[in-house]
Amino acid sequence: MKKLINSPEDVVREALEGMELAHPNHLRVSYEPFYIVRKDAPVKGKVALVSGGGSGHEPMHGGFVGMGMLSAACPGHVFTSPTPDQMFEAGKVVSGGAGILQIVKNYTGDVMNFELAAEMLKEEGIAVETVMTDDDVAVEDSLYTAGRRGVGLTILMEKILGAAAEKGMPLKDIKALGDKIRKSGRSMGMALTACTVPHAGKPSFELAENEMEVGIGIHGEPGRRRVPMAPADQITEMLMEPVLTDLPFNKGDTIILFVNGMGGTPLIELYIVYRKAAAIAEKHGLKIARCLVGSYITSLEMAGASVTALRVDDQMLQLWDAPVNTPALRWGV
Amino acid sequence: MKKLINSPEDVVREALEGMELAHPNHLRVSYEPFYIVRKDAPVKGKVALVSGGGSGHEPMHGGFVGMGMLSAACPGHVFTSPTPDQMFEAGKVVSGGAGILQIVKNYTGDVMNFELAAEMLKEEGIAVETVMTDDDVAVEDSLYTAGRRGVGLTILMEKILGAAAEKGMPLKDIKALGDKIRKSGRSMGMALTACTVPHAGKPSFELAENEMEVGIGIHGEPGRRRVPMAPADQITEMLMEPVLTDLPFNKGDTIILFVNGMGGTPLIELYIVYRKAAAIAEKHGLKIARCLVGSYITSLEMAGASVTALRVDDQMLQLWDAPVNTPALRWGV
Amino acid sequence: MSEFSVSKAVAWIKAASAALEKEETRLSDLDAAIGDGDHGANMRRGFVAVVKKLDAAESADLGALYKTVGMTLLSTVGGASGPLYGGFFLELGKRSMGRPAWDAAAMVDALKGGLADIQKRGKAELGDKTMVDALSPALDAMAGAGGDLAAATKAAAAAARDAATKTAPLLARKGRASYLGERSIGHEDPGANSLALLLETLSTTCEA
């Protein structure tokens, strides 16, 4: 295992220290327990957005803390859901009297830990709502399983709901908007290489030079199937077709198209993927109103990419365009 | 070789197509010859900034085209300097009557090709000045050699000079400011892994699991020395000490500190490096006024990092803070 | 043996912690195959913290002790296993409030409560390839083994281990492994294995 780290135990704390030093205008960090809150928290009279999950997905979520996006992010150990006390303590710090919205990716661990935190916060008299993301079409959806994973859509949801909160939208409405976004976005990802959890010290799976994993999540787990390597255009089709047909997206729909790198993929390759993804979307008669290309929700140093499409209306687009000022996403300010 | 590409020949063109589709509000792309210009070029009465170099360093340079930074970027093939006709054609398109400033990283190929372009542009009656970056302290500086390489400082220079041009600073003064920046910044980098040039199809060097290269450039070349793997703090010291003692930076100096990823290094590791780099700078009595942490000048999918320190005065800081609106760097707008 | 005292319970938790530490790599490897490779680290981290807590302050009764275990696991383990094992021990605590010791009936009752809590939280049924698959048959074995704690826990441990092994051919329907669909088949469930370790150390503690 070759990493720019000191020891597996210290990865999360030291990265948080680096973030705090690098972004003093955006955020403050607590180390016991771990959480990141926006510099000006609590913002009086506005809904506070709290998200979190395992570490190793940077910039998600800590990089999205700041004006117009998250009020707090709670990082667990690498690929491990955070514990309830993190969301409880962070929630108390960011609560501005208008309630808390938790944005939770659908993983058994995340769901249960955020549920516990919500109960604890409610006992403190704080109103809490939760929206989930479960946009990964690689996983079959069924009442009898854990359901689909939350992946790329999470970033788009955090941006849009963050803008809504900043505008003063009440908790109930933000929750409803979140549920709508949940139902309007789909994603799928693939990997060229595995990644190595620092504590494990070895890659979570082995891939031959001519193989790739399609249908991966964001935790270094193998995908739904292992298939032979293919050119970028073909890979992009393997991701886009299931995404577009699942919802389904319909001719004439307006979308935000998001091509995401898994952490070890250079930007030049993401643009090659975006080129094809945009062409496929257009072929389906979709109008790409906005896009995002970059490594925003990652699996450590995994090489690979994911695509996310979100059907948007005017309100969502306006909120997408609204000012945001975080370490990883910034415009309008 | 595992990459999200279609064929080595098409990498640069297809990535440019993706960039053009993704950033219609920032830039326009020419394919014969290759160049990227800001959407609103030419900007009348202002100095135009032209940079360029081999591809494979994304987001540099194309990602820095836009308001407040570059007027044009000329991408060569992967790791290959662009040809004079690219800078010539781009220069003609962006020239707004106040002259052109070329920002050139010190590589024999870049220097010669930009020189030829400058001659051609001058023959068209356009005033051209050139500033160089040669900030890599890993390379010994000598009159008898090609001199030092231009690396991370290039980004900081492009931002600051871009803001100066936007403010309407005349060519002569921008050139002088560029020369001052050149003399005020130093960098050094290291690699945990090699990278693979698409056309070569195999890694440019082999590193064992317990080895790293220190003193690398940005073209996948081996570094100055191969040494045993070390913890991140020690690696950061190996980079920071030569950087800080070379100029030298003096107690009380104000700096911009830039921790850069080489393309395959996840952000979580860069923050760990930043944490230590900031501590070392403080130990040296330096004041970190601003910082930048991310993968901005890369070597394809190479894992590794570099640090850059730039001594700044108030003017440079104000220009650093000035609005910039490019795909890869954006604030104030 | 017919009485499981507070000091026995402390011994159990410490033995479990040691066993989890010893088996950390195996648990994480099982998790890497069908999950995200952190189950061993999660459990070790949690139980190391629990042992520290138990060393710092004595517990008045089993109820207080298990509450400490549960709260500590909740705030240190994370992941799916954190709330599941945390809630499990909190439930053991609730059902043991004020009790200085367990007899066999109390033990079975408490553990059944723990199982119910896991199922309430995680909604896993028997056969979904989770820790429930190890715990449920173990409690049946324990209930059928009579009043001797050594015999009852021995039967439970054997049943849990056997059931953990038998999770291999199952298709996962809960937790991360469910994302793999058919590819989850052929690997044992990590949580069923850590659960078996808990019951094996319970058994050796009762024998000692």
Added chain:
Amino acid sequence: MSEFSVSKAVAWIKAASAALEKEETRLSDLDAAIGDGDHGANMRRGFVAVVKKLDAAESADLGALYKTVGMTLLSTVGGASGPLYGGFFLELGKRSMGRPAWDAAAMVDALKGGLADIQKRGKAELGDKTMVDALSPALDAMAGAGGDLAAATKAAAAAARDAATKTAPLLARKGRASYLGERSIGHEDPGANSLALLLETLSTTCEA
């Protein structure tokens, strides 16, 4: 042979293109060891473009032909070798303006002009581990070999190849290899090798 005509020159450039294509991997491997691994691809790309240009339109004389070669290399090769080889051929063109053919003296004069241009642009001295190290001794050999073009170019090719091999022990002082300092020692210079290929194909063209 005593006359090197336009059609010979075309044959030379095509032979050079074929040789560069054949040796592409070797040139890039040499460049990977002490540079950035693109020299083979750069040269192939440039000469493929040149051959296309030459096929599209006939050149009136050697001057026009070499100008086309030089301009095309300038705008297709990039890197350090683009301006160096581009400038080299442009200089050949300047010194051959209006000439339908070279004799030995004209050839030596043109090539010496080419070398001077490379050194003006690149500022490399003999021993800096660049293409200059192959070209310079080759021209000395050519100048000393008399008026027969076949003999003169054969001597030049042999000297260039020999000199290219002997760049291995040198410490690079120009181009990318100079960044490696001591680590550049022990590897042949890629540009010296492509230069040797140019002269070898010149020799075989003069023999044919």
